[in-house]
Each structure stands twice: as C-alpha cells, then as structure tokens.
Amino acid sequence: MRMRQWADDLAMGVRFAFTGGREGWTRALLTAVGVGLGVALLLLTTAIPNALSDRNARSTARDDFTYSAKVLPKADNTLVIAGVDTTFHGKDVRGRLLEPEGARAPLPPGVGKFPAKGEMVASPTLKELLESGSGKLLRERIPYRITGTITKSGLVGPAELAYYAGGKGLEDHLAGGSVERISYFGPSPGHQQDKLDPILILLVMIIFIVLLLPVAVFIAAAVRFGGERRDRRLAALRLVGADGRMTRRIAGGEALAGALLGLVFGTGFFLLGRQLAALLHVRNISVFSSDLNPSPALAVLVAVAVPTAAVLVTLFALRGVVIEPLGVVRAAKPPRRRLWWRLLLPVGGLALLYPMIGQGNTNGEFNQWMVxxxxxxxxxxxTALLPWVVEAVVARMDAGAVSWQLAVRRLQLSSGTAARMVNGIAVAVAGAIALQMLFAGIEHDYTKSTGNDVNRAQLEVGLRGDVQPTEAGRQLAKIEGVRRASAVSMGSAGDRAKEPENTLEVAVGSCTELREVARLASCRDGDVFQILGGEYDSESKKLTKSGGTLYFDPEYTGSSAHTVAWKVPSGIKTAGQREDPTGYARSGLLLTSGALPKAAAAGLYQRVFVSLDPSVPDAQDHARNTAARLDPLADVFTLAASEQSLQFRSIRNGLFVGATCVLVLIGASLLVSQLEQLRERKKLLSSLVAFGTRRRTLSLSVLWQTAIPIALGLLLASAVGLTLGAVLLKMVDASVSVDWSSVLSMTAIGAGVVLVVTLLSLPPLLRLMRPDGLRTE
Incomplete structure (x- = not known):
C-alpha cells in the first residue's frame, strides 16, 4: 500500500511538471538540459572502454612484425613488407611498402588489393591532405599515385595518416630491421602487450574519478533548478489536503520528470556528439563514431541511477523546508549549518587512503575500492564544506557599494544555492590539482634521458649501403635550414668470412666526419685508426695485428652479405672514444675514405647526423624529403634529450581529451544554472529597475554573486586538491612537492570558465531588467 502511495504521488508530480503551464515546462526543460549534458558525458565515458578496445583490436590485427631474428623462407603465402613511417608537421604518418611473393600473400586489413609499384592506397585523411595545398611537402616524400583508400578495419582512427604502397626489390634488404617477410597480419605469438604497472593503474583510477565526479555533482544540482518557485507552488497543495510527506513526494515526481526528460535529451546530445567525435583530432587521438557504443550494462545503470538520484536529492533538499498551506518557511533566516558532519567526509577519505601509503610498484598493488x-x-x-564556507564568510560581509550590498544580501539569504552553482567546478579544480601533482611527482619515473646531444644534431638519417655517403652528406647539407650534415658509413668486420667468432665495429668517413664519432689528434685521407678506451680493447688489438686479415660484412646464416677480405696495414693510429650525437661511444676501427677497399662500400650502411636551423620553417620536412629521395627505405629519427613512456604519454593524452570534455560540460552547465538563477529573480530585478536602480549596478551585483562563491570555491578546492595530491604522492612513495604554476593555472582555468559564462549571461540579464517583467498571469 505504501509503495502504491509513493507511485501515485510521484506520478502526480510528473503530471504537474508537464501540465503545470509555462512555469512547469520551463523548469522541466532547464532541468532536462542540465541533466542531459551530464548524461551525455556519462554515456560517452561508458563508451570509451569499447572505443579503446576496438582501436586496440584493429591496431593488433594489422601488426606486421615477427619479433624474430630468423627470416621466413620465401613461399606462395609470404609478403615482404617494409616500414617507412615518417612525421609531417608534428603528426605521425604510418607507411608500409608491400611486395607480395605469391598468390596467397596476406592482404593488410582495410586493403582490397595490393597496390602496384608506384601506386598506393591511403587513409581518407592522408588522401585529403596530399590533395590539398598544405600537403605539398609531404607529397614530395610520398610520390605514389593514389588508387584506393584504406577502410575502417585498417585504421585505428578516422584522422590517422597511413598508406600502403607497392614496393620492388625489398627482398634484398631483409637483413635490415625495418624490412620483414611475413605470412599473416596480426600479433606475433612471442610478443606480449605491456601491462600497466600499479602506479599507472592508480593514475587511471584517479583520472576517471576526477572526470566523472563533477558530472555527478552537476546532475545533482540540475535536478534542483527552480526549487524556490516549485516549493511555493507546492504550498497550494496543502490547501487541498495534502500532507507534508505527500508534497515532498510530489516534488520528487517533478524532479523525476525533469530527469527522465534529461535522459532523452542526454541520449540526443550523446548521439550528436558521437557523430561529431569523428571530426575531433586531439593529440593524434581520434575515434570512429561507430566505436562509441556504451556498454549496455553501464548504460542501464545510468538510466536507473539518474532518475533515482533526482528523487533522492529532492527529498534530501526538502528535509529542512516547511511547506504550509499559506507559504513556505524558507525565506526566514535559516539555521546555521553544522560543520562537524561535513568534516567527516574528507577525514573518512583520508582514513581510507592512509593504509595505501607506500604501496605501488615495490610493495604490492593498491586496493582499488579503498582508493x-x-x-x-x-x-x-x-561539496559539503563549500556551503558552510560561503555562509560563514558572507555572514561577515556588509559595507560596500550598492552592487556589493545587493550581492552579499542575496548570498546571505541563499548561500546554499550559490554554493551548488559552483560545486562542480570546485570539485573539478580540486581533482585537477591533485592529478597535476601526481603527474609531476611520477613523471621522472617514466621519463628517461636518451643521451642524445641535441646541440650537435637534431636528426639522424639512416641510409642503405647502395647510397654513397659523400653524396648523402652533400645532398642533405645543401638544404635550406640545414646547418651541417656529417655522413659516416657504419659496418662490421670479423676474423672469418662466414660465422666469425670475433667482430669489431667499423666507421668510414672523411677526417671531419670521423671526428664526430672519435677523438683524433691528426688525420689525413688514407689513415686508419683504432679506437681505444673501451672494455673490448684487448680483443680489438688481437684482430688488428699488422698483416692479419679481416673480413668486412661477414656472412651469417640466413643473411646476404658483401664480404670483402682486407689485409690489416701497419702503422694504424690510435684514437680516443667520443660519444656521437646519439650518445653512443663506439670502439673498433676508423677508416678514412681513401683507406677503404672499394668493394667493401656495398656492405656498409650510412648514418648522417643533421643539425637544423630552428628559425627556418619546415627545415625538418625538407630534410626528410631529401632522405626519402636518396633512399625510399631511409630511417629518419628525431633526436630528443629525453623520451617518455608510451603508456604514460597515452594516459596523459587521454586525460587531456577527457578534461576538455568536462570543461565544456562545466561551462555549459554553469550557463544553464546561471540562466535558471536569473529566471528565478526576474520579478525582483524588474522591481529594482522600476524603482530606479541602474542596470550597471544590477549587472555588477550579479557578477559579485558569481565571483564571491567562485573565489571561495577555488580556495577550498586548492586546499583539498593539495591535500589529496600530497596523499597520492605518499602512496606512490614520491617526494611531496607543489608545482605552484600548475596550481595557479588550474585555478585560473576554473575562474576563466566562470568569467566566460558570466559574460554570456549578460545579454539575457539585460533583457530581464525591464519594468514589464512585473507583469504576471
């Protein structure tokens, strides 16, 4: 019977929301828009795991590395494939050259047929780029004729730049690391995906909490839109015999109506955002619209949790409101808020996190539920402390300009409403500060020095043996924006022509170029040097005894070689070790160009260290184009002083995308909330204008009403964020330090969002400040 009464009262509230005239519809629509924005982001979040899973599945399905030192034998079902990835204007371009060796050679996913030599199939985005004026430089590097496009099954995202081109003679380069013979596309049996360590798992958990909690806070605030007017309408129900509990349940029904309509709006917003998702490209991340499919179980959970929360939040909000037949006892001064139970929440949070201190990579995994x-x-x-803080602070404010007094008086009467408006952004800022501290504290663990000397070179170009080193260096050096290009030929020499027991490194070049990789006292063409100072000096001296024989490019099982015998001359000079621009200190032999047997040149590969002028635009792309022209299989590496873990970088990129979505939601939700507040005060604003109050004064009062709670909210958020950040750093056993520039930037972003929202709300505010707003129906 009691359940039946609840159902009837809730149903009556739903009817009031949709049949209560313009007032009811306006409130229901505002609530629906606010709830809908939150629901859309929740649905998007539940869809992200599926989208990432689909991306990873497509990426794995096109894997073309065997991770094996053995070369497959040629067969009817084999394919020789070469990786020719490149970079253009900071964006990665995935490239492959294909040479099928039989009728059953495997086709890459997303490709209908093999492109012939000189042809390629490209991703739609790459095709569009190459056909545009902005892709002219890249077109020089990828000169193949486009004969088709790669379909979705062969791409990780719609914005990916990728192509497959026809190759010829790739079999001759199978000894190189970027050329392989494969019989299928997909994961190699011997290769396993790297798993996230406990600290990165903690990071992912905190990111999801920080991104989703502001959404939940805003949904809770959205269902309370128009609360004061609604309660005055509910007073009329007491005149016809409804008791206090019944009116509260009817109010819950009205909130339920807005929440249900919000689910519809949220689904519409999500479907619209899903279609627009394919157009977004943030930090090399893009997703197909069809990948964004929410998990059915999580979608049902959202559909049940949001309306249920709407009813519960409304009943909780009305616990201190007395609705009588002649009015609502809310306009009187409310009792002071109690602080003790509000402090229990953060204290309880710290109590749950405290046992996790010191856990992580060395002392076991974190308890996910406690975290x-x-x-x-x-x-x-x-959210619990902010209303108390706002009330305590504004209670002591009085003197000031008229606009200030109007704002302060309004805050004194409805500090809870003002706090609710900024709760979402305060939670978001607190979480962002904590995350920023955690990222900064563990970043050095996932960032390592490469040893590259970026002052000497910014690019390393690797070329095949059939490219003359002098020609490669000359071609690259004459490019505009290249300051210097040092070409050094690299190879090895062994004590036997086949399967040598001992080998040593060989470097060949001019005296100037050899000084990039060793320390030479004096040098002229025809000299030979032995590098001393390494741990293999004794073995090197045995191999380089005068009159002995060394074999350049010795042959190993399964490899093709250009083995050349060389009689070790007398009078070999010594050289000291020196790190090259990549940070590698070599040992072995140095030969000037005049000392190298001509036949041995074919067995060497070229390394060109390129120094760029940063003031010249596109210098790096011009260098990459020249390298591709010299050798289509050229490897071009950008030298950097440090490199970051791919997993860590992916998580940071994911946070950036998620934070962008949450900021957009917060901005939109604040605007809706601001408009709802203005609508509530329409008659009050019109009365003040009718009595001669200047519009400038009222506009400033509205600004102060927003600025004061925001300032207090950001201060509280900073304190909580710093506390949470310190605890998280202790949990991962990192030293506690505060990056104040990050804290200030997070609070500035939060304040900036509020400022933009306030400016956008000024036009409707000015329309409301008219004497005709006193008219009523």
Missing amino acids: IGGTVLLLIGV
Whole structure:
C-alpha cells in the first residue's frame, strides 16, 4: 500500500511538471538540459572502454612484425613488407611498402588489393591532405599515385595518416630491421602487450574519478533548478489536503520528470556528439563514431541511477523546508549549518587512503575500492564544506557599494544555492590539482634521458649501403635550414668470412666526419685508426695485428652479405672514444675514405647526423624529403634529450581529451544554472529597475554573486586538491612537492570558465531588467 502511495504521488508530480503551464515546462526543460549534458558525458565515458578496445583490436590485427631474428623462407603465402613511417608537421604518418611473393600473400586489413609499384592506397585523411595545398611537402616524400583508400578495419582512427604502397626489390634488404617477410597480419605469438604497472593503474583510477565526479555533482544540482518557485507552488497543495510527506513526494515526481526528460535529451546530445567525435583530432587521438557504443550494462545503470538520484536529492533538499498551506518557511533566516558532519567526509577519505601509503610498484598493488572510496569522499567533501564556507564568510560581509550590498544580501539569504552553482567546478579544480601533482611527482619515473646531444644534431638519417655517403652528406647539407650534415658509413668486420667468432665495429668517413664519432689528434685521407678506451680493447688489438686479415660484412646464416677480405696495414693510429650525437661511444676501427677497399662500400650502411636551423620553417620536412629521395627505405629519427613512456604519454593524452570534455560540460552547465538563477529573480530585478536602480549596478551585483562563491570555491578546492595530491604522492612513495604554476593555472582555468559564462549571461540579464517583467498571469 505504501509503495502504491509513493507511485501515485510521484506520478502526480510528473503530471504537474508537464501540465503545470509555462512555469512547469520551463523548469522541466532547464532541468532536462542540465541533466542531459551530464548524461551525455556519462554515456560517452561508458563508451570509451569499447572505443579503446576496438582501436586496440584493429591496431593488433594489422601488426606486421615477427619479433624474430630468423627470416621466413620465401613461399606462395609470404609478403615482404617494409616500414617507412615518417612525421609531417608534428603528426605521425604510418607507411608500409608491400611486395607480395605469391598468390596467397596476406592482404593488410582495410586493403582490397595490393597496390602496384608506384601506386598506393591511403587513409581518407592522408588522401585529403596530399590533395590539398598544405600537403605539398609531404607529397614530395610520398610520390605514389593514389588508387584506393584504406577502410575502417585498417585504421585505428578516422584522422590517422597511413598508406600502403607497392614496393620492388625489398627482398634484398631483409637483413635490415625495418624490412620483414611475413605470412599473416596480426600479433606475433612471442610478443606480449605491456601491462600497466600499479602506479599507472592508480593514475587511471584517479583520472576517471576526477572526470566523472563533477558530472555527478552537476546532475545533482540540475535536478534542483527552480526549487524556490516549485516549493511555493507546492504550498497550494496543502490547501487541498495534502500532507507534508505527500508534497515532498510530489516534488520528487517533478524532479523525476525533469530527469527522465534529461535522459532523452542526454541520449540526443550523446548521439550528436558521437557523430561529431569523428571530426575531433586531439593529440593524434581520434575515434570512429561507430566505436562509441556504451556498454549496455553501464548504460542501464545510468538510466536507473539518474532518475533515482533526482528523487533522492529532492527529498534530501526538502528535509529542512516547511511547506504550509499559506507559504513556505524558507525565506526566514535559516539555521546555521553544522560543520562537524561535513568534516567527516574528507577525514573518512583520508582514513581510507592512509593504509595505501607506500604501496605501488615495490610493495604490492593498491586496493582499488579503498582508493576510489577515499578519493570520492575527499572530493565530495568539497561539496559539503563549500556551503558552510560561503555562509560563514558572507555572514561577515556588509559595507560596500550598492552592487556589493545587493550581492552579499542575496548570498546571505541563499548561500546554499550559490554554493551548488559552483560545486562542480570546485570539485573539478580540486581533482585537477591533485592529478597535476601526481603527474609531476611520477613523471621522472617514466621519463628517461636518451643521451642524445641535441646541440650537435637534431636528426639522424639512416641510409642503405647502395647510397654513397659523400653524396648523402652533400645532398642533405645543401638544404635550406640545414646547418651541417656529417655522413659516416657504419659496418662490421670479423676474423672469418662466414660465422666469425670475433667482430669489431667499423666507421668510414672523411677526417671531419670521423671526428664526430672519435677523438683524433691528426688525420689525413688514407689513415686508419683504432679506437681505444673501451672494455673490448684487448680483443680489438688481437684482430688488428699488422698483416692479419679481416673480413668486412661477414656472412651469417640466413643473411646476404658483401664480404670483402682486407689485409690489416701497419702503422694504424690510435684514437680516443667520443660519444656521437646519439650518445653512443663506439670502439673498433676508423677508416678514412681513401683507406677503404672499394668493394667493401656495398656492405656498409650510412648514418648522417643533421643539425637544423630552428628559425627556418619546415627545415625538418625538407630534410626528410631529401632522405626519402636518396633512399625510399631511409630511417629518419628525431633526436630528443629525453623520451617518455608510451603508456604514460597515452594516459596523459587521454586525460587531456577527457578534461576538455568536462570543461565544456562545466561551462555549459554553469550557463544553464546561471540562466535558471536569473529566471528565478526576474520579478525582483524588474522591481529594482522600476524603482530606479541602474542596470550597471544590477549587472555588477550579479557578477559579485558569481565571483564571491567562485573565489571561495577555488580556495577550498586548492586546499583539498593539495591535500589529496600530497596523499597520492605518499602512496606512490614520491617526494611531496607543489608545482605552484600548475596550481595557479588550474585555478585560473576554473575562474576563466566562470568569467566566460558570466559574460554570456549578460545579454539575457539585460533583457530581464525591464519594468514589464512585473507583469504576471
């Protein structure tokens, strides 16, 4: 019977929401828009795991590396494939050259047939780029004729730049690392995906909490839109015999109506955002619209949780409101808010997180539920403490300009409403500060020095043996924007022509170029040097005894070689070790160009260290074009002083994308909330204008009403964020330090969002400040 009464009262509230005239519809629509924005982001979040899984599945399905030192024998079902990846204007371009060796050679996913030599199939985005004026430089590097496009099954995202081109003679380069013979596309049996370590798992958990909690906070605030007017309407129900509990359930029904309509709006917003997702390309990340399919179980959870939360939040909000037949006892001064139970939330959060201190990569994994519970309690503590802080501060404010007094008086009467408006952004800023501290604290663990000397060179170009080193260096050196190009030929020499027991490194070049890789006292063409100072000096001296024989490019099982015998001359000079621009200190032999047997040149590969002028635009792309012209299989590496873990970088990129979505939601939700507040005060604003109050004064008062809670919210968010950040750093056993520039930037972003929202709300505010707003129906 009691359940039946609840159902009837809730149903009556739903009817009031949709049949209560313009007032009811306006409130229902505002609530629906606010809830809908939150639901759309929740649905997007539930769809992200599926999207990432689909991306990874397509990426794995096109894997073309065997991770094996053995070369497959040629057969009817084999394909020789060469990796020719490149970079253009900071964007990665995935390239492959294909040479099928039989009728059953495997086709790459997303490709209908093999392109012939000089032809290629490209991703739609790459095709568009190459056909545009901005892709002219890249077109010089990828000169193949486009005969088709790669379909979705062969791409990780719609914005990916990728192509497959026809190759010829690739079999001759199978000894190189970027050329392989394969019989299928897909994961290699011996290769396993790297798993996230406990600290990165913690990072992912915190990111999801920080991104989703502001959404939940805003949905809770959205269902309370128009609360004051609704409660005054509910007072009329007491005149016809409804008791207090019944009116509260009817109010819950009205909130339920807005939430249900919000689910519809949210689904529409999600479907619209899903279609627009394919157009977004953030930090090399893009997704297909069809990948964004929410998990059915999580979607059902959202559909049930949002309306249920709407009813519960409404009943909780009305616990201190007395609705009587002649009015609502809310306009009176409310009792002071109690602080003790509000402090229990953050204290409880800290209590849950404390046992996790010192866990991580060395002391076991984190308890996920304790981490989630503790973090949620700490951040929810912001929403509990902020109303008390706002009330305590504005109660002591009085003197000031008229606009200030109007704003302060309004805040004194409805500090809870003002706090609710900024709760979402305060939680987001607190979480962002904590995350920023955690990222900064563990970044050095996932960033390592490469040893590259970027002051000497910014590019390393690897070329095949059939490219003359002097020609490669000359061609690259004459490019505009290239300051210097040092070409050094690399190879090896052994004590036997086949399967040598001992080998040593060989480097060939001019005296100037050899000084890039060793320390030479004096040098002239025809000299031979032995590098001393390494751990293999004794073995090197045995191999380089005068009169002995060394074999350049010795042959190993399964490899093709250009083995050339060389009689070790007398009078070999010594040279000291020196790190090359990549940080590698070599040992072995140095030969000037005049000392190298001509037949041995074919067994060497070229390394060109290129120094660029940063003031010349596109210098790097011009160098890459020249390298591709000299050798289509050229490897071009950008030298950097440090490199970051791919997993860590992917998580950071994911945070950037998620934070962008949440900021957009927060901005939109704040605007809706601001408009709802203005609508509530329409008659009050019109009355003040009718009595001669200047519009400038009222506009400033509205600004102060927003600025004061935001300032207090950001201060509280900074305190909670710093506390959570310190605890997280202790949990991963990192030293606690505060990057104040990041803290200030996070708070500035939050304040900037509020400022933009306030400016956008000024036009409707000015329309509301008219005396005719006093008219009523």
